[in-house]
Amino acid sequence: MTTTSSWLQDAIFYEIYPQSFYDTNRDGIGDLPGIIEKLDYIQVLGVNAIWLNPCFESPFQDAGYDVSDYYRVAPRYGTNDDLKRLFDEARRRGIRVLLDLVPGHTSHLHPWFQASCRYQRNEYTDWYIWTDSGWTWEVPGLRLVGGYAERDGSYVTNFFYSQPALNYGFANPDPCHPWQQPVDAPGPQAVRRELRKIMAFWLDMGCSGFRVDMAGSLVKNDPGWRETAALWQEVRAWLDLEYPEAALVAEWSNPPVSIGAGFHMDFLLGFDSAGYQSLARKTSTGGKGSDPYGCSFFDPAGRGNIRQFVDEYQSHYEATKDQGLICLITGNHDIVPRLGDGRANDDMALYYLFLMTMPGAPFIYYGDEIGMRSLVGLPGKEGALGRAGARTPMQWNGGPNAGFSTAPAETLYLPIDPDPRRPNVADQEDDTASLLNRVRRLSALRHAHPALQAAGGFQVVYAEWGRYPFIYRRSAGDETILVAINPAAYPVEVSLPNLSTNATIETLYGLADPFTRSDDRWTIKMPGVSGGAYRFAYRLIE
Numbered sequence: 258m259t260t261t262s263s264w265l266q267d268a269i270f271y272e273i274y275p276q277s278f279y280d281t282n283r284d285g286i287g288d289l290p291g292i293i294e295k296l297d298y299i300q301v302l303g304v305n306a307i308w309l310n311p312c313f314e315s316p317f318q319d320a321g322y323d324v325s326d327y328y329r330v331a332p333r334y335g336t337n338d339d340l341k342r343l344f345d346e347a348r349r350r351g352i353r354v355l356l357d358l359v360p361g362h363t364s365h366l367h368p369w370f371q372a373s374c375r376y377q378r379n380e381y382t383d384w385y386i387w388t389d390s391g392w393t394w395e396v397p398g399l400r401l402v403g404g405y406a407e408r409d410g411s412y413v414t415n416f417f418y419s420q421p422a423l424n425y426g427f428a429n430p431d432p433c434h435p436w437q438q439p440v441d442a443p444g445p446q447a448v449r450r451e452l453r454k455i456m457a458f459w460l461d462m463g464c465s466g467f468r469v470d471m472a473g474s475l476v477k478n479d480p481g482w483r484e485t486a487a488l489w490q491e492v493r494a495w496l497d498l499e500y501p502e503a504a505l506v507a508e509w510s511n512p513p514v515s516i517g518a519g520f521h522m523d524f525l526l527g528f529d530s531a532g533y534q535s536l537a538r539k540t541s542t543g544g545k546g547s548d549p550y551g552c553s554f555f556d557p558a559g560r561g562n563i564r565q566f567v568d569e570y571q572s573h574y575e576a577t578k579d580q581g582l583i584c585l586i587t588g589n590h591d592i593v594p595r596l597g598d599g600r601a602n603d604d605m606a607l608y609y610l611f612l613m614t615m616p617g618a619p620f621i622y623y624g625d626e627i628g629m630r631s632l633v634g635l636p637g638k639e640g641a642l643g644r645a646g647a648r649t650p651m652q653w654n655g656g657p658n659a660g661f662s663t664a665p666a667e668t669l670y671l672p673i674d675p676d677p678r679r680p681n682v683a684d685q686e687d688d689t690a691s692l693l694n695r696v697r698r699l700s701a702l703r704h705a706h707p708a709l710q711a712a713g714g715f716q717v718v719y720a721e722w723g724r725y726p727f728i729y730r731r732s733a734g735d736e737t738i739l740v741a742i743n744p745a746a747y748p749v750e751v752s753l754p755n756l757s758t759n760a761t762i763e764t765l766y767g768l769a770d771p772f773t774r775s776d777d778r779w780t781i782k783m784p785g786v787s788g789g790a791y792r793f794a795y796r797l798i799e
């Protein structure tokens with residue numbers, strides 16, 4: 258892979274929702290000094306890159322995805338100096354930090370937007386998308402808010418009403434709506450320049466790149482994302498020149514498009530990837546109605562369908578494998594339920610075996626490494642709405658507030674999981690069979706074998722419609738590793754006619770030695786809920 262920063266080849270990411278990670282100043286909200294204190298834990302997990310959700314000044318009407326100052330850390334998390342210290346301390350431990358860049362919209366309380374609302378023309382008048390009448394409330398394809406500003410116009414919002422869209426212009430401005438500006442108009446060009454300025458500011462301070470929020474949303478009325486892609490290609494060309502080690506991961510869920518647009522990586526996420534959904538996001542009781550495989554593949558019910566994932570993944574993979582990485586995740590701050598909901602540790606461990614042995618870059622959402630569960634019935638804290646359940650405080654130990662904070666429990670950002678059996682780090686540290694220690698072993702396995710890393714070869718060996726297990730081969734140089742995963746509670750046996758029998762097999766992880774050789778083929782026999790990784794050493798034919 259020539260066009261991707263070399264450190265990404267062996268990157269394992271950890272997503273931190275700063276509000277909920279570790280509180281050191283007793284205000285009930287996590288902070289940057291708290292993350293710094295936990296860097297050793299992150300390092301031992303085998304993680305070498307962090308994605309930090311937005312930590313900039315904000316009124317927090319969407320948990321910080323509504324920025325009111327891109328150049329300043331929100332005081333509740335600390336200071337810019339704390340963030341610099343985080344970059345430096347992380348780097349000392351071989352960990353890079355990606356910030357969350359929200360390029361498409363600001364908070365409506367951002368001074369730029371407040372200036373843009375004014376009746377008098379000013380520097381920011383065209384930084385946002387305004388119609389030419391405050392009475393225009395509906396234009397197909399756009400979400401408008403009217404009646405807010407003293408200027409006569411409605412503004413376009415990207416998400417909530419409190420997130421007005423910055424003006425990157427329209428790919429095809431509608432002549433009936435002269436307020437739609439082309440991408441090369443002065444307003445959109447000024448916004449582009451500002452975007453780079455923000456990125457350079459944090460890169461100069463020591464961050465290693467950005468996760469880019471709603472990366473495909475910038476240029477409006479842009480069929481096929483032609484102009485949005487051109488914008489990101491321009492950013493990428495600049496990065497390659499000025500910050501060649503920096504990495505960009507898109508929230509786009511369309512790897513062929515986003516990676517073609519210059520991103521180093523993209524996630525597969527629920528909103529655009531039925532394949533991703535089919536892995537672990539369906540229920541055991543699914544399978545009704547028009548979706549005969551409504552059950553997750555990673556579910557002991559064993560009624561999932563790995564082909565839903567494989568078909569989609571392979572087409573993305575073939576289209577992008579030499580240019581960028583597809584990121585598989587355990588979950589994120591938008592996804593309820595968490596991986597741990599309704600899954601035993603053995604089930605989750607198989608998902609981790611998959612995650613740590615697939616191409617691309619794996620992302621662990623904080624707390625998923627110990628199997629944290631999401632909470633139901635929480636109020637929609639800071640615009641979380643139904644997402645709050647996956648954003649509760651990290652469970653560090655069995656003490657008060659699960660060791661997250663010494664503030665009074667009622668002042669915490671979100672409540673701690675009240676379940677007395679809730680998992681915590683301290684208990685799992687001491688148990689070699691814990692999920693935490695299995696995740697550590699699996700990340701160590703990935704680091705030890707280039708075949709398992711981002712650019713190692715990937716071939717599907719066994720993935721049958723509605724059947725278990727899932728078997729694939731990873732390879733690099735002269736190393737070949739076979740990964741076999743059976744999340745179903747029932748035993749399975751399959752023969753593998755396409756694998757040379759002229760090999761010796763070494764178990765690297767998991768279920769020991771499940772292969773038998775008969776004349777011309779290998780057969781693998783796996784009990785329920787089992788999996789492993791196996792090195793095939795080929796012998797020279799005499």
Ligand code: NOJ
Binds near residue numbers: 319322470471590591
């Ligand atoms: C995607 C982020 O992940 C989500 O949390 C946020 O609400 C929206 N983008 C809007 O920025």
